[in-house]
Amino acid sequence: MQDLEALKESLLAEAAQAADSAALEALRVSALGKKGRVTQLMKTLRGLSPEERREAGQRLNAVKDALTDALEARKASLAEAELEARLARERVDVSLPPRPRPLGRIHPISQTVEELVAIFGEMGFSVAEGPHIEDDFHNFEALNIPPWHPARQDHDTFYLPAGEDGERPVLRTHTSPVQIRHMQEVKPPIRIIVPGRTFRADSDATHSPMFHQVEGLVIDEATHMGHLKGTLIEFCRSFFGVEDLPVRFRPSYFPFTEPSAEVDIGCSREGGQLVIGPGKDWLEILGSGMVHPKVLANCGIDPNKYQGYAFGMGIERIAMLKYGIPDLRTFYESDLRWLRHYGFVPLEAPSLVRGI
Ligand code: PHE
Numbered sequence: 001m002q003d004l005e006a007l008k009e010s011l012l013a014e015a016a017q018a019a020d021s022a023a024l025e026a027l028r029v030s031a032l033g034k035k036g037r038v039t040q041l042m043k044t045l046r047g048l049s050p051e052e053r054r055e056a057g058q059r060l061n062a063v064k065d066a067l068t069d070a071l072e073a074r075k076a077s078l079a080e081a082e083l084e085a086r087l088a089r090e091r092v093d094v095s096l097p098p099r100p101r102p103l104g105r106i107h108p109i110s111q112t113v114e115e116l117v118a119i120f121g122e123m124g125f126s127v128a129e130g131p132h133i134e135d136d137f138h139n140f141e142a143l144n145i146p147p148w149h150p151a152r153q154d155h156d157t158f159y160l161p162a163g164e165d166g167e168r169p170v171l172r173t174h175t176s177p178v179q180i181r182h183m184q185e186v187k188p189p190i191r192i193i194v195p196g197r198t199f200r201a202d203s204d205a206t207h208s209p210m211f212h213q214v215e216g217l218v219i220d221e222a223t224h225m226g227h228l229k230g231t232l233i234e235f236c237r238s239f240f241g242v243e244d245l246p247v248r249f250r251p252s253y254f255p256f257t258e259p260s261a262e263v264d265i266g267c268s269r270e271g272g273q274l275v276i277g278p279g280k281d282w283l284e285i286l287g288s289g290m291v292h293p294k295v296l297a298n299c300g301i302d303p304n305k306y307q308g309y310a311f312g313m314g315i316e317r318i319a320m321l322k323y324g325i326p327d328l329r330t331f332y333e334s335d336l337r338w339l340r341h342y343g344f345v346p347l348e349a350p351s352l353v354r355g356i
Contacts, residue, residue, distance in 0.1 A: 004041075004059055004060070004063060007037065007038075007063065008062075008063045008066060008067070011027070011031055011037075011038075011063070011066075011067050011070070012066060012067065012070045014027050015027060015067065015070035015071050015073075015074050016070065016074060018074050018078075020078060021075060021078060024071055024074055024075055024078070027071070028067075028071055031067055032064060032067065032068070038060060038063055038064055038067070041060055042057075042060055045057055045060070103345065103346065104346065105339045105340060105343025105344060105345065105346075106343055106344040106345075106346055107331075107339065107343055108319045108323055108325065108331070108342050108343065108344070109212055109315060109316065109319060109331060111319075111343075111344045112315050112318065112319040112322070113195045113212075113214070113315065115239060116193065116195060116214050116239070116315070117193070117195070119235055119238050119239060120193045120216065120235070123231060123234070123235075124191055125191050125192060125193045125216065125218075126191065126192055126193075127192065127193055127194070127195065128178055128182050128192040128193070128194050129178065129194065129196060130172075130175075130177060130178035130181050130182075130194065130196070131172070132171060132172055132196075132197055132199070133160065133169050133170070133171060133172070134169065134170050134171075134172040134177045135167060135169055135170075136167060136168070136170065137180075138172075138177035138180045138181060139170050139172050139173060139174075139176075139177045140152055140170075141298075142177075142180040142295065142298040142299065143176055143177070143179075143180065143255060143256040143295060143298075144255040144256050144292050144294045144295055144298070145255045145256070146255065149255065151173060154201075155201055156173070156200060156201055156202070157170050157171075157173050157200065157201060158170065158171040158199050158200075158201055158209075171198075171199035172198055172199065173198060173199060173200055174198050174213055174215070174312060175194045175195075175196050175198060175213040175214065175215035175312060176215055176256060176310070176312060178192075178194040178196070178215060179194070179215060179217045179256075179291075179295075179310060180295075180298070180299055182194075182217065183217075183219065183296070183299035183300075183301055184299050184300065188219040188220050188221070188301065188306050188308070189219065189220035189221075190217055190218065190219040190220070190308070191217075191218050191220075192216070192217050193214055193215065193216050193217075194213075194214065194215040194216075194217070195212065195213075195214040195215075195315065196212065196213065196214075197210055197211070197212055198210075198211055198212065198213045199211075205327060205328060205329065206328055207328070208316070208328055208329060208331070208332065210332070211314060211315070211316050211328075212314070212315035212316060213312055213313065213314055213315060214312070214313055214315055215310065215311070215312045216231075216288075216309075216310060216311045216312070217291070217308065217309075217310045218231075218308045218309055218310075219291065219296070219301065219306055219307070219308035220306065220307075220308060221305060221306060221307075223307060223308045223309060224290075224307070225259070225290060225309070227309065228261075228288060228289075228290065228309035228311070229249060231309075232247065232263055232286070232288060232311060233247045236263070236265050236285070239318065239322065240265065240276050240277075240321075240322060242276060242277045244277070244278060245265055245266060245276065245277060245278070246265065246266030246278055247263065247264070247265055247266070248263070248264040248265075248266075248282060249261040249262075249263060249288075250262045250263075250264060250284075252287065252289075254287060254289055255292070256289075256291065256292050256295050256310070257288065257289020257290055257291060257292055257309075257310055258289060258290060258292045258293075259289055259290060260287070260288070260289030261287075261288050261289055262284055262286070262287055262288075263284070263285055263286045263287070263288055263311075264282040264283060264284050264285065265282070265283050265285055266278050266279055266281070266282060266283075267279050267281050267282065267283045268280060268281060269281050274321075276321060276322075283321065285313055285317065285318060285321070286311055286312065286313035287311065287312050287313070288309060288310065288311035288312070289309065289310065289311075290307060290308070290309050291307065291308050291309060291310050293307075316328055316331055323342060325342055330342075
């Protein structure tokens with residue numbers, strides 16, 4: 001039993017120096033396992049007198065407890081060191097540049113619609129929408145387009161097979177039917193823009209069977225031609241980002257407006273290059289006019305009390321002019337190279353909401 005202190009010291013020293021959890025386990029087995037050194041000594045207690053057995057038993061138990069504690073302590077400190085090492089090894093260098101991730105582009109049509117909504121939104125317009133498949137009443141009749149009008153002919157308009165009522169639905173040929181739908185539902189004052197798809201049986205370098213328009217409609221008791229002009233001049237200058245952009249109103253004709261005006265913006269074509277701004281030439285960009293009294297009446301609005309203006313333009317056309325896109329057909333080809341070139345990086349695109 002004299003050697004017991006020495007045994008304890010050497011076991012504790014071994015525990016403190018164990019290199020890893022495997023060494024700790026080996027040490028535990030060699031001391032406290034079935035054939036372990038401490039266990040063997042326990043077995044010798046049987047041959048002693050009761051008094052000696054009690055005393056020696058207590059001392060042996062003390063060795064056992066001290067070793068168990070030492071093994072636990074070493075285990076904990078090994079685990080901690082291991083964690084420290086792992087943290088050091090796996091540290092993330094936050095100063096490294098990120099790996100580039102493929103990023104989509106915003107299509108020029110979407111970008112242009114966003115700009116239109118931002119500009120007219122500033123002026124108090126809200127956005128309205130309507131169906132692509134229309135009936136004759138909303139697309140033509142209520143807009144005062146007579147039955148013999150060339151736009152109604154089969155080679156200009158996509159007609160769908162006749163329904164039970166014998167009427168042929170049409171793919172809307174302009175966004176103007178949404179004017180009608182809105183006036184039928186909402187009492188003036190009205191101040192809306194309607195961006196959306198339109199369809200015409202036409203296909204060449206400057207016409208596509210599907211294209212986009214934006215319609216504008218303002219109806220109240222006091223709006224006059226001066227408001228139409230002011231709003232559209234402001235819009236043209238803001239959209240093209242040219243403060244002194246000349247804007248010209250040219251008398252024109254639409255069945256649904258009276259008087260009607262075509263709107264041109266100034267440009268220069270000197271040296272074969274088109275530049276939007278003050279110059280010798282003009283570019284037509286939109287149609288407009290004071291809403292025809294018959295159209296108001298067709299929608300149940302009293303033309304003696306209410307009046308207002310409407311306008312409509314092609315979204316592809318103004319996008320092509322603003323962003324220098326030469327061919328209309330490329331808008332719908334889904335060519336990723338084209339989109340990477342003409343598309344807009346999300347959050348970086350010029351936005352009048354976020355500021356250019
Ligand atoms: N709907 C006309 C078109 O498609 C454009 C327009 C709208 C003209 C509103 C005047 C007023 O050509």
